[in-house]
Amino acid sequence: MSGAVSGHGGDLTLEVAGLSVTIDGLPLVSDVTLRVARGECVALVGASGSGKSVTVRAALGLSATGAVVTADRLAVADHDVRGLSERRWRAVRGRHVGYVGQEALGALDPLRPVGREVADALRLHTDLSARDRVEAVRAELEAVGLDPALATDGRTAGTLSGGMRQRALIAAATIGRPGLLVADEPTTALDAGIALRVMEQLRAAQQRGTGLLVVTHDLGLVAGWADRVAVMDAGRIVEEGPTATVLEAPTHPATQALVRAARSTATVRAGDVPSASEQPVLAVEQPVLAAEGLVRSYPGVAAVTDVALRVAPGRVLGVVGASGSGKTTVARMLLGLETPDAGTVTLDGEAWAPLPERERRARRHRIAAVVQDPGATFDERWDVDRVLADALSGGRARRATGALGDRVEAALRQVDLDTSLRTRSPRTLSGGQRQRLAIARALATEPEVLVLDEPVTALDATVQDAVLGLLERLRDDTGVAMVFVSHDLRAVRRLADEVLVVHEGTVVEHGPAEAVFGRPEHPVTQRLVRAAGRLAAGPSA
Secondary structure, eight states: OOOSOEEOOSSEEEEEEEEEEEETTEEEEEEEEEEEETTOEEEEEESTTSSHHHHHHHHTTOOOTTEEEEOSEEEETTEEOTTOOHHHHHHHBTTTEEEEOSOHHHHSOTTSBHHHHHHHHHHHHOOOOHHHHHHHHHHHHHHTTOOGGGGTSOOBGGGSOHHHHHHHHHHHHHTTOOSEEEEESTTTTSOHHHHHHHHHHHHHHHHTTOEEEEEOSOHHHHHHHOSEEEEEETTEEEEEEEHHHHHHSOOSHHHHHHHHHHHHSOOOOTTOOOOTTTSOOOOOSOOSEEEEEEEEEETTEEEEEEEEEEEOTTOEEEEEESTTSSHHHHHHHHHTSSOOSEEEEEETTEEEESOOHHHHGGGGGGEEEEESOGGGGSOTTOOHHHHHHHHHTTSOOSSOOHHHHHHHHHHHHHTTOOGGGGGSOGGGSOHHHHHHHHHHHHHTTOOSEEEEESSSTTSOHHHHHHHHHHHHHHHHHHOOEEEEEOSOHHHHHHHOSEEEEEETTEEEEEEEHHHHHHSOOSHHHHHHHHHHHHHHHOTTO
16 A cells, blocks of 8 residues: 555545454454545444444544554545555644544643644644734634633643533644544533534534534434434444434434434423422432532632532432533542532531541542543553452452452442453443443442442443433432532433532532423523533524
8 A cells, every 4th residue: 555645536525445444353343434525514423332433543544553454445635545654644634634532631732732732733734923823723712612812821731621621622623624524522521502612613614615524422413413424333334324314214223222222311401391399309308428618729710619519318419510610620529539628528427528538538438439431540450350359348359259259240230241241351341331340340339429420421322321221220229329420411310309500610500400401590501401402403403
């Protein structure tokens, strides 16, 4: 295969034919054909582990070390890119194609100013002056809902929230006006309002003639925004066609399963609220976890200014709000991972924060966490057996034998994982399996409280539905209290009894979930609910 970039006529911004990817002889993707035309939005969907991200990364020269990529045709913006060196790929990326990956923190240098990261495409591929580049960066940041001052104030990605990093990455991908944009889960880390703004920005690029390839598990997003959809299963494209046709009359079992799962989670819409006699009442029994007057600031940023909450045994408290509203900071203070500047947290009526960790250690097992990306919390050297043996023994055992082995298998069965996975490394599991393992690890100490920070956001519809069902069952079977932090209003509405809406570090609305989502009172909540509906409806709404 040639290492030169050679032209090829046509209106396609991406042309993939016969693409296959293997690692150590194991086929990950087989015989994939995919095309994106100028001004067209194509969605690539499928269950976790179906090969979506492997496909797009291979098409952009970003495959993992050791991967073998072959293709009958692989062209970006009419250029044959098979066999390109990394140096020549850098001339293609940014200029001809913009890429938005799932891991925003990994894609952005946490120590480099965000403004310089966003400006790279202009610096490398245009003749704009330094002043004009700054103005262009300011405009692009503002377009994705970020402070334009980031263009010059030196703030780094490491100081931003996850949602803000994702928007910065989108700005970096779009600023060079490439002919093709590839976005892998572009709205996963964003609240509905910002996600809508980002999709409108991508839509504007499409209207300028840019081809869009959106990899997503959100079929609501696909239905509203994509022209065509391609469905992957087990490394192959199994169904492809106009979006309405595929989603309304799916023919392949994999597509049918995705559509069924998506329909099981109702869209959040204002006005759909039960009568007062049907509404759940706020929990009044003794809370297992409570917080009063929480305040937390960082240099130049007031992250949390006044938050109070209570959650009783067997109840689920949802915490929602826009990206950067302070949700994760609240969760970290509840867990004792951050010390509040003011305010208190109590666990079982006893002081929990602020306290030195040595005074909390004996009670640490009573509260556990489940995070959005559990893979980052597993030791890569450990297999599933050791992960659970360590948790069940309080760090005293490396191997699960005898009675401890029986407990490991029971822990796996509790979260619907096959016991044959004991010898597997967590990094070889699918996203849904890793999340179930994280829940099993969290439950190992029989906690009274689970704090879940975006536990299903990155999962496809079928896996998300299964994990939410698992959490419902665990709540009912064990009586564990849960604090469910998420920007996904549909997931929160399904699971939560009560909801806190946080805005700029302050609770602006609190009440039964059905009342808060069905008849929101505060403008912030109204905007979130309205944006969720518009995001699902698409650009014509």
